[in-house]
Amino acid sequence: MKKLTIATRKSILAMWQSQHIKDKIKNKHKELEVELIGMKTKGDVILDTPLAKIGGKGLFTKELEESMLRGDSDMAVHSLKDVPVDFPEGLGLVAVCSREDVRDAMISQNYASFDDLPKGARVGTTSLRRKMQLLMMRPDLNIISLRGNVQTRLKKLKDGEFDAIILAMAGANRLNLKDEVKYIVAFEIDHMIPAMGQGALGIEAVLKPEILEKIEFLNDENAVIETTIERDFVASLNGGCQAPIGVSARISGDEILIKAVIGMPDASEFLTDEISIKKSDFKCAGAEFAKKFIKRGGRELLARAEKMASES
Structure with a gap:
């Protein structure tokens, strides 16, 4: 493989993030040509409507994914908080980079x-x-x-x-x-719980071995563990990127503290909880933690929240 093509949104932040990853790949694989292809997504074009009213899930990723599926690009760099938990066939979340400030x-x-x-x-x-x-x-x-x-x-x-x-x-x-x-x-996390994956860059790519082997080094172990918990929590609640869900998993030594909040956009109803688990138990922690919210009516609450957001 001689060239790797990165699809990116054209916003200044998205371009910064994609250039940041391009530089990391070039430093690791000096023989590889890396190109950025800028494009606009639905979320960039429709600016006069709240996100919840125009589809929520994938508003900043769909056009980039279509580019990869057509074969025009090999990968895309996303703010992980904007990435849905499900992917089109042939694409996947293949790397999670070390996290910036999550707050x-x-x-x-x-x-x-x-x-x-x-x-x-x-x-x-x-x-x-x-x-x-x-x-x-x-x-x-x-x-x-x-x-x-x-x-x-x-x-x-x-x-x-x-x-x-x-x-x-x-x-x-x-x-x-x-x-x-x-x-x-x-805001301290005790006061405002972040979105799943906030502060991390997620690399979505075509699931081909020659592509994956070039970018697997970008994975950060702690970021992978924390964001796996957070994304599993949201997936188990059937929540999307724009749903009123805050979830934070933070590693401290051999322990992970998980906090979450879900509720109505107007804060008229909400549920919150936190648990501490052993780091070795992370693989099922997000789904297990979500069960506590589900038993308290969490899915129904989020369905009402979605209805409120679409009508407001």
Whole structure:
């Protein structure tokens, strides 16, 4: 194999992530030519509608997957939190890279902390998970849907349309946003549980041995373990990328602490729990933890959440 082609979204963050992986592959396989192919996905094009209303699952991956299935590209680099738990035949999640900061962050030009936000503050996010947890902490907030790439969102913040916006801390770090905005404040996981896979880059690829052998070195053991638990938890609940589900698995020595929350987008109902397991038991931990939520009506709750999101 002489050339490896990476399909990528054209947003600045997606291009940064794909270039980052391209550089890693080139450093490992100096003889290999690596090319990036930029393209737009449905999630990039339709910006005036909340994600939950236009399909949720795979909005940022479908066009990239079609490119791989046609043979136009060999792999794609995703923010793992945007990757559905199911894949088309012939494709798969073949590598999970080491995680950046997994937390969510409040970005603001005027307020140095979440508690400083005034009553009724306008907070921008398109994530139902973030909306739910923001309202769990501060029912007074005015949560407004905010679509677009990071630069578009920052412009709206700077133009005064929002008092704060919520982004992944990983993206803020990768794009060095501390030089562009006044305040970046990370939420501790006890206050806002991240999305499955947040902070990790996931490599989806055509399942051919000659491709897999070139990129398997990108796997990070701890990231694989943590995100396997998180993705299995969501899969067991039949939840998608946009569902109001927060789940975090964190390795500490030989133990893994797992926290999760699910509920309605308006925080009128929610379920939360946490457990600690041995690291060696990770393979079935996500599905087993999900059973605790299922017994408490978790699937039905998420079905009602999906209905609420599609009607709002």
